[in-house]
Amino acid sequence: MIFKRIVFVVLMLLGAFVHAQVHQKKEVYLFAYFKNNGEDGLHLAYSDDGFKWSALKNDSSFLTPMVSNDKLMRDPCIIRGADGLFHMVWTDSWKDKGIGYASSPDLVHWSGQQQLPVMEQQPGARNCWAPEITYDAVTRLYMIYWATSVDGLFPVTDSLAESKYNHRIYYITTKDFKTYTSAKMLFDPGFSSIDATIVPDGKRFVMVFKDETLHPVQKNIKIAYAKNLTGPYSKPQGPITGKYWAEGPTTLRIDNKWIVYFDKYTEHKYGAITSTDLKKWTDISDQINLPKGIRHGTIIKITPAELEKLKQ
Incomplete structure (x- = not known):
């Protein structure tokens, strides 16, 4: 009888320890976004389940x-770097040939902001929109x-694009956010493409973007x-969204499910779809709850301790 009680107590303590460890390691989802035209800067919301978000x-x-000159902060993208810092890029202007960049150890205190002149050497470059970072x-x-439209570069599809903003996706690389490679084209699917977000998936990379x-x-x-x-x-697959206009996708993986969130910008609301195989998609727009007026951005995972600091 005494032995059984000891075993019972040990199992209870072990269960409590495991529960505490799981709770301690539980991740929180953080949505970085902008509002209105992006003039007031970075907004953040958090969620425990990916469905209900609180500003x-x-x-x-x-x-x-x-x-x-515009001093905007649209389309913020934050990633947790291998160096322990959070790195952020954003659309800083409607017409400049650069993008904004800053870093932070805690998402509260930020470095001095820089403009990375990523397309200044490209004649005819009209803009640099919706930048993101992938490690x-x-x-x-x-x-x-990011996406840039270069005057006269793709004349065949100019008339198919909006105001001849005939975008393609360009990129640079860096190891330290101090020195950068020259800009090169990353993606030309044969039509205007923008708002790319790329995530690793095993031995491949998945790009979700707007046509x-x-x-x-x-x-x-x-x-x-x-x-x-x-x-x-690869040649694009899809569309994965419906007959509404959608832009600014960002992804989140919870267990074996993918969730793609996007801005239904003509309807002034947010949408979301989910899939386990990136082929068959289910619309869950009616299940998500996001802050009023949210415009698109990106989602990262943070710790409960990091969230508490943001709350303070």
Whole structure:
């Protein structure tokens, strides 16, 4: 009898310890986004389940944009770097040939903001929109990529694009965010493409992006794949979204499920779809709850301790 009680107590203590460890290691999802035109800067919201999101700091800005003449902070993308820092890029202007960059140890205190002049050597470059960062653990390189429209570069499809903004995806790489390679084209699917986000999936990389074609209208989300982060990427598959106009996709993986969130920008609301195989998709837009007025950005995972610091 005494032995059974000892075993019972030990099992109870072990269970409590395991529960505490699981709770301690539980990750929180953090959504970085902008509101209105992006003039007030970085907004953050958090979620425990990926469905219900709560704005932090009463949905006021965590960082005011300081670079470019426009001083905007649209399309913020944050990743946790291999160096322990958070690295962020964003659209800092409608017409500049650069993008904004800053880093932070805790998402509260930020470095001085820089403008990376990624397309200043490209004649006819009209813009640099929706930049993102993806880290390649094999090559230990960060790839920064964005959409640019270059006047006269793709004349065949100019008339199919909106205001002849005939975008393709470009990229640079860096190991330390101090020195960068020259810009190269990353993705040309044969039509205007923008808002790319790339995530590793085993031995391949998955690119989720917006087909920006206006004639005939697409304005939907598609997928492409590559063995290497810098490509080449496959012929696009999709669309994976419906007959509404969608942009600014960002992804989240919870267990074996993919969730793609996107801005239904003509309807002024957010949508989401889920899949286990990236082929068959289920619309779960009616199941998500996001802060009012949210525009697109990116989602990362943080610790409960990091969330508590943001709440303070």
